[in-house]
């Protein structure tokens with residue numbers, strides 16, 4: 001059973017549809033990387049899941065239950081979130097800020113010490129939040145979201161504004177959560193590299209439309225190796241490929257083929273030469289993950 005499932009989820013602002021027919025499936029215990037360029041609709045989607053923005057249309061199920069007015073509060077009690085920059089009382093310490101939330105949620109006092117330890121802020125717990133660095137404030141935001149060990153954690157661009165060391169620390173912190181606490185984590189980002197290092201499942205959104213959703217391994221699978229062939233007469237070369245039962249696609253001056261075993265590649269070269277074709281290039285190439293992401297999100301036609 002997916003922990004989050006949306007069906008035909010849509011959001012219109014004014015006359016423009018910003019999220020269109022979104023069908024998210026977040027598996028239990030996963031780190032689901034929700035990836036897309038700025039303005040693609042990530043925050044809007046996460047806010048709809050959290051009941052902060054009303055969907056124009058569609059359904060949302062969390063923990064297998066449809067979100068509606070009757071059960072929203074009960075469901076959200078098991079969800080921790082960090083959306084946009086967290087706000088705090090700057091004149092209070094980190095610990096005091098956490099105490100407010102702990103009291104409101106009726107949690108035992110020891111919960112504060114535990115979450116401070118998880119986000120490695122014990123040393124700064126007595127410092128006023130107005131003297132915290134941005135990274136410390138983000139970690140305090142995660143600590144707040146972790147209070148009560150929610151089954152589901154939703155983090156919207158948690159590394160925004162952090163320096164490289166802060167980004168790495170945040171990444172390591174998030175990566176451990178499913179195995180340490182059995183949580184499911186949804187984390188949004190506009191950076192492929194970040195999701196690549198953190199997530200095991202990926203959803204890619206472009207202009208409000210989900211253009212990819214599968215495991216990270218499946219996304220990597222798309223960046224597989226292939227052969228690029230250029231001859232003095234590609235039309236004739238294509239005929240040779242057809243005779244040999246080798247599939248290809250055309251990309252500019254090249255015919256793109258799957259990787260062939262050495263014997264078959266040698267046989268192909270022989271056949272091309274025997275057919276009096278000039279063999280200009282036969283090279284192995286690999287599409288980078290970045291290429292795939294740009295194709296999926298940048299409006300270029302996807303050729304995989």
Ligand SMILES: Nc1ncnc2c1ncn2[C@@H]1O[C@H](COP(=O)(O)OP(=O)(O)OP(=O)(O)O)[C@@H](O)[C@H]1O
Pocket residue numbers: 013014018036037038039040041042043044045190
């Ligand atoms: N309250 C609102 N009223 C009108 N338009 C909005 C509102 N909130 C968001 N939008 C628009 O909806 C689109 C999606 O915004 P959203 O913040 O969800 O994108 P995002 O993928 O989270 O991007 P970013 O990474 O920049 O936060 C944008 O074009 C944005 O301008």
